[in-house]
Amino acid sequence: MRRIxxxxxxxxxxxxxxxxxxxxxxxxxxxxxxxxxxxxxxxTGKVDADALAQIYKRRRLYWRDGAxxxxxxxxxxxxxxxxxxxxxxxxxxEAMDEYWNEQYFHGALPPHVLASAAGVLRFxxxxxxxxxxxxxxxxxxxxxxxxxxxxxxxxxxxxxxRRAPCAEPAR
Amino acid sequence: xxxxxxFGWIARICSVVVAACSAAASGYELGHGxxxxxxxxxxxxxxxxxxxxxxxxxxxxxxxxxxxxxxxGGGRWRFFSEVELDDALIVAPGATTTDDARVVLERLHxxxxxxxxVQLRLGKFLTPVGRWNEIHxxxxxxxxSRPLITEATFPTNxxxxxxHGVLPLTADGVEYAxxxxxxxxxxxxxxxxxxxxxxGLRVAATVLPRLQVGTSVANYRxxxxxxxxxxxGMDALWAWHRYELSGExxxxxxxxxxxxxxxxxxxxxxxxxxxxRVYAVLRYEGFRASATVGDxxxxxxxxxxxxxxxxxxxxxxxxxxxxxxxxxxxxRASIAVLF
Numbered sequence: 001m002r003r004i005x006x007x008x009x010x011x012x013x014x015x016x017x018x019x020x021x022x023x024x025x026x027x028x029x030x031x032x033x034x035x036x037x038x039x040x041x042x043x044t045g046k047v048d049a050d051a052l053a054q055i056y057k058r059r060r061l062y063w064r065d066g067a068x069x070x071x072x073x074x075x076x077x078x079x080x081x082x083x084x085x086x087x088x089x090x091x092x093x094e095a096m097d098e099y100w101n102e103q104y105f106h107g108a109l110p111p112h113v114l115a116s117a118a119g120v121l122r123f124x125x126x127x128x129x130x131x132x133x134x135x136x137x138x139x140x141x142x143x144x145x146x147x148x149x150x151x152x153x154x155x156x157x158x159x160x161x162r163r164a165p166c167a168e169p170a171r
Numbered sequence: 172x173x174x175x176x177x178f179g180w181i182a183r184i185c186s187v188v189v190a191a192c193s194a195a196a197s198g199y200e201l202g203h204g205x206x207x208x209x210x211x212x213x214x215x216x217x218x219x220x221x222x223x224x225x226x227x228x229x230x231x232x233x234x235x236x237x238x239x240x241x242x243x244g245g246g247r248w249r250f251f252s253e254v255e256l257d258d259a260l261i262v263a264p265g266a267t268t269t270d271d272a273r274v275v276l277e278r279l280h281x282x283x284x285x286x287x288x289v290q291l292r293l294g295k296f297l298t299p300v301g302r303w304n305e306i307h308x309x310x311x312x313x314x315x316s317r318p319l320i321t322e323a324t325f326p327t328n329x330x331x332x333x334x335h336g337v338l339p340l341t342a343d344g345v346e347y348a349x350x351x352x353x354x355x356x357x358x359x360x361x362x363x364x365x366x367x368x369x370x371g372l373r374v375a376a377t378v379l380p381r382l383q384v385g386t387s388v389a390n391y392r393x394x395x396x397x398x399x400x401x402x403x404g405m406d407a408l409w410a411w412h413r414y415e416l417s418g419e420x421x422x423x424x425x426x427x428x429x430x431x432x433x434x435x436x437x438x439x440x441x442x443x444x445x446x447x448r449v450y451a452v453l454r455y456e457g458f459r460a461s462a463t464v465g466d467x468x469x470x471x472x473x474x475x476x477x478x479x480x481x482x483x484x485x486x487x488x489x490x491x492x493x494x495x496x497x498x499x500x501x502x503r504a505s506i507a508v509l510f
Contacts, residue, residue, distance in 0.1 A: 050342040059337050059344055060287050068245050090380075097480040101202050101509060102306050104213065107241040107251040109203060 034084050035136040035158075036147035037124050042067065042131075047146060049155035053088050055131060057099070058108050063129060070130040071111035072120055080117060084133050087153040202310070202481030202509040204239070214238040214253075217309040219505035227499060233260040237277070237308070247284045253277040257360075276358035277328065284336075292333040292350075295357040299333075299348040299373035300325050300387045301419045302406045309507035313415075313442050313450065313475050315485050316503055319458045319467075320421050320436035325389060325402055326365050330357045343377040352391075364395040371402075383408045387421075398426035413450070415442040425461065434461045442475075450475045452487065458496075465493035469500065481509035 036052065038044055045064030047055075054060035055071050063069055074081040076093035085093050100110045114120050120132040125142030139145060145158040199205060204213030220231045235255040242250040258271040280294030297305050303312070303321035331352030337344035354367035371389030378384050387404035404421040420437035436458035443451050456469040473487025486504040494500070 053342075054337070054344060061284065062287055066247075066286070070245075098311070101311055101481060104202055104204065104509065105239075105306055105308050105311060107211070107239065107243070107249065109211070 032079075032083065033136050033151055034080055034087070034133050034149040035139055035145055036084075036131065036133045036149065036155075037121070037139065037143040038131045038146045039124055039126075039128055040142070040144045042129055042144070044146060048157065049088065049147075052147065052155065053090075056088060056111060058103060058110070067129040070127055072123055072130065072132040073111045073113045074117060074120065074133075075113055075115065078117075080133060080135065083153075084149060087149045087155055201479065204510075209244045210240060210242050212238070212240055213510060215308050215310050215507060215509045217505055217507045219309075219315050219503065221499060222502035224499050224501040228264045231262040232258060234258045235275075249282040249284070250280070251282070252279045257362075273361070275360045279357060286336070287344075288336040288338050289334065290336045292335060293331075295328055295330045296333060296350075298325060298327055298329045298369075298389070299335075299350065299371065300389055300402060301404050301421065302375075302383075302385060302408060302417070303419060308509065309505060310481055310483050310509040313440065313452045313485070314454065314471065314473055314487050314503075315505040316471070316487065316489060318419070318436075318438040318440075318454070318456050319469075319498065320419055320438060320456070323458070323460070324421060324423050324434050324436065325391070325400075326363050326369075326393060328356070328360070328363065329366055329369055330355060331369070341376055341378075345374060345376040347375075348373045354392075364393045366391050367394055368392045375406075381409055381411050383410075396425075398428075400425050413442075413444040416440070417442075423461075428462075432461050433459075435459050445474070448477050450477070460496050463495045465495065467494055467496065467498065468492045469498070483507045 043063055043065040051060060055069055056073075058071075061069055081093060085091065085096075089096065096110070103109070114123055114132075117134045117138060121134050121138055121140070121143060124130040124132045125140075131146070133149070136148070148156050148158050150156060204211040214237045216233070216236050218231070218233050221229065223229045235257045236259050237253060237255045239251070239253050241252065253276075255275045255277050257273050257275050259269065261268050261271055276295060278294075278296055280292050280296050282290055282292045284290040297307075299305060301321055303318065304327055306312070307317065307321070307327075309315070329350060329352040331350060333348055333350035335346075335348040337346050349372050350370065352366045352369040354365070356365040359365045369389060369391035371387065371391070373385060373387040375383060375385035385406045387402065387406070389402040390399065391402075392399050400423050402421055402423045404419065406417070406419040408415065408417040416439075418437065418439040421435065423434040425432045436456070438454055438456040440452065440454040445451050452471070452473040452475055454469075454471040456467075456471070458467045458469070459465075460467070469489055469491045471487055471489040473485060476484045478484070484506050486502070488502050489500040491498050491500045
C-alpha cells in the first residue's frame with residue numbers, strides 16, 4: 001500500500017515537472033542564420049562559442065588587446081535575439097532575468113539593447129570593441145564577420161571560405 | 172523628538188528615491204538601476220513580518236533600505252558602493268519606532284582589472300564564503316529568512332584587498348577570490364563581530380552544464396572572540412529550467428577548546444515552479460553552535476511569488492528543534508523589490 005502511494009507520488013511529481021518545468025525553453029530555434037559581427041579593427045583573438053557566451057554574460061569584459069568589449073543586444077522579443085540567445089546562451093532572454101538580477105547586485109548590467117538590427121550594424125561599425133549580431137544579408141564593409149550561427153543553432157567561426165549565406169546581398 | 176527627526180530623515184530619503192524614480196520613469200526598468208552618466212544608482216528595499224514566537228511578539232519592519240551607487244567608465248577601473256538603512260521602521264505590539272534605525276556601509280570598493288583573470292579590489296566587500304552571502308539581497312533569494320550557516324559563523328563583510336577574476340579553464344570559466352584583511356573595518360556595523368585579521372579563498376565553477384560548485388576556506392580572528400578560527404565550506408547549485416536544488420555546508424574549527432568548540436552547519440533547499448510566477452520552497456537546515464549540546468534542525472516550507480523580475484513576495488513557515496540559540500521560527504512573510 002505504502003509502495004503504491006510512493007509510486008503514485010513519484011508519477012505525480014514527474015508529471016508536474018514535465019508540465020511546469022520545460023516551458024521556458026520549449027521554443028524551438030527558428031530557421032535562419034545569424035551573423036556575429038565586430039568592429040573591423042577589434043583584436044578579438046580566438047573566440048569560440050563558449051567565449052561568445054561569456055561575453056554576453058559579461059563574464060568576459062576585455063578583448064585580447066585589453067580593449068573593453070561592448071556587446072549589444074536586440075530587444076528580447078526580436079527573432080534574431082531569441083535565436084542568438086538559444087544558440088549561444090542555451091536559454092531564452094527571459095530565462096536570464098535571475099542571472100542579471102544577481103549581476104546587478106554586483107554592479108554589472110546586461111548588454112545594451114538597440115532597437116533594430118540596422119542600429120546594431122551602425123553601432124558596431126562605429127564603436128571600437130563592439131560586438132553584435134545581425135541578419136547576414138545586411139552585412140556591409142563597416143563591420144567584420146566573426147562567427148556564424150547556423151540555422152541548426154551551431155556556432156561556427158567565420159573564415160575566408162565560410163561566408164555568411166545570403167541569397168540576395170544587401171545593396 | 173528623536174523619533175520625529177528620524178521620521179523626517181526617512182521621509183527625505185523616500186522623497187529622493189521617489190523623485191529619482193519619477194525622473195527615470197521613461198525608460199526605467201525595475202532592477203536595472205538609474206543611469207547618471209557613467210554612474211548607476213540603484214538598490215533594494217524589504218518589508219517583512221514575523222509572527223509571535225515563544226516569548227517574542229510579532230514584528231513587522233522595513234529592513235533594509237539599500238542604495239547602490241557605482242561607476243563604470245568603460246575602462247579598467249570601477250567603483251561600487253552600497254549603503255543600507257537597517258531597521259528603518261519597526262512595528263510591534265504597542266510600538267512603532269525608528270529608534271533602532273542605523274546606517275550601515277555594506278560595500279565600498281575600487282576595482283582595477285588587469286584582465287578578466289586578474290582583477291584587484293580594495294575596500295570593503297562581501298566576504299566570499301559560500302554562495303548565499305554574495306547574493307544575499309532579499310529580491311534575489313527564495314526565503315525571507317536566511318540559513319544560519321550563511322551568516323552566523325563568519326563576518327559577512329571584510330575590509331582589505333582581494334584578487335579575483337575568471338580563469339579560462341572551463342567552458343564557463345573558473346571564478347576565484349583570494350582576499351586578506353588586516354581588520355580595521357570601514358564603518359563597522361555594531362551588530363557584526365568584525366574581522367581583526369583574515370585571509371581566505373573561494374573558487375567556484377560550473378562543473379556540469381547545470382551544476383555549479385564552490386569551495387571556500389577562511390582563516391580569521393574576530394573582535395569578540397579570543398581565538399583564531401578556520402572555516403571550510405562547500406556549496407552547490409543545480410538548476411534545471413525553473414527547478415533549483417542548492418546547498419551549503421561549513422565547518423569551523425577553533426584554536427582554543429576541543430571539538431565541542433567547533434561549529435558546523437548546512438542547508439539544503441529545493442525550489443519548484445508551481446505556476447509561471449509562483450514557486451514552492453522547501454529547506455532543511457542543521458546547525459551546531461560552539462559549546463552547545465545538541466544540533467539545531469530547522470524545517471522550512473514556503474511560497475514565493477515573483478510577479479515580475481526584481482519583485483518578490485514571500486511567505487514561509489519554519490519550525491526549529493533543539494533550538495538552544497533562540498532562533499526565531501514560525502511564520503514569516505516579506506515583500507522585496509530591486510530598484
